[in-house]
Amino acid sequence: MASDTGVRVPGFAIAPALLGVALLVLPLLALISRASWSTLVADATSEEAFAALWLSLRTGVAATVLCVLLGVPLAVLMARSSTRVAQLLRALIAVPLVLPPMVGGVALLFLFGRTSPIGQFIDSIWGISLPFSTAAVVIAQSFVALPFLVLSVEGSLRAAGAGYEQAAATLGAGRWMVLTRITLPLAAPGLVAGIILCFARAIGEFGATALFAGNAPGVTQTMPLAIYTAFNGAGAGRDSAVALSLLLLATAVLVLLLVRAWRPGALK
Numbered sequence: 001m002a003s004d005t006g007v008r009v010p011g012f013a014i015a016p017a018l019l020g021v022a023l024l025v026l027p028l029l030a031l032i033s034r035a036s037w038s039t040l041v042a043d044a045t046s047e048e049a050f051a052a053l054w055l056s057l058r059t060g061v062a063a064t065v066l067c068v069l070l071g072v073p074l075a076v077l078m079a080r081s082s083t084r085v086a087q088l089l090r091a092l093i094a095v096p097l098v099l100p101p102m103v104g105g106v107a108l109l110f111l112f113g114r115t116s117p118i119g120q121f122i123d124s125i126w127g128i129s130l131p132f133s134t135a136a137v138v139i140a141q142s143f144v145a146l147p148f149l150v151l152s153v154e155g156s157l158r159a160a161g162a163g164y165e166q167a168a169a170t171l172g173a174g175r176w177m178v179l180t181r182i183t184l185p186l187a188a189p190g191l192v193a194g195i196i197l198c199f200a201r202a203i204g205e206f207g208a209t210a211l212f213a214g215n216a217p218g219v220t221q222t223m224p225l226a227i228y229t230a231f232n233g234a235g236a237g238r239d240s241a242v243a244l245s246l247l248l249l250a251t252a253v254l255v256l257l258l259v260r261a262w263r264p265g266a267l268k
Helices: 011-033 037-044 047-079 083-098 101-112 117-126 134-160 163-170 175-186 188-203 207-212 223-231 238-261
Strands: none
Touching (some): 037 238, 047 134, 047 223, 083 134, 101 117, 101 207, 134 207, 175 188, 223 238
């Protein structure tokens, strides 16, 4: 078998590659086959399912906005810092990507819990407790989604280089003008891709949310938690769980299509 480059694909790689594709695709097909298509809309819009869906969308948007506000400056700092500083920041940012989500939830609980200094400070100033609240969902989602946006924007900035920024500075442009007129437009493809990936990761978050925010319907029960609860015999029925699973699957496919459309040269 020959590729578009004219290089033949090794024969020994074909069978394992097909098995790999089957491992990824067959479970999804099994999920689709279990859907009750006659009641799919009703299952997806039941009271419990709609509450979980609406909460996931609201918190996912809020987490994405928070990630943009914090992540874009961080990405600019990484892209324009020395190699040593950038490597250190990149290693720290990548920790949530490899950290088990449950561990992240425990860490957030210890950081913002009522017995922690930060938790006590927040309680004394605003009279609120973050754990097991809707705000905790947003924080947990931001914790796991932020690296996707930062690394995407940083990669886009590094690929663009600093030549245009230096030229604008020599012509008298201030730092704010360089940032808004040069830096961010150059990073637009990476920024859009990062936002899309960030949102998709946020609405699919489970482990950190379960431990830090809990699983209260209408307050902290997002779609992944509703699916888990349904398959354990509580809350919405299993048909609703399958319907919500299909919604998350459709979201993932849409995300992949949007990211692909924003890749450089994708429309050529």
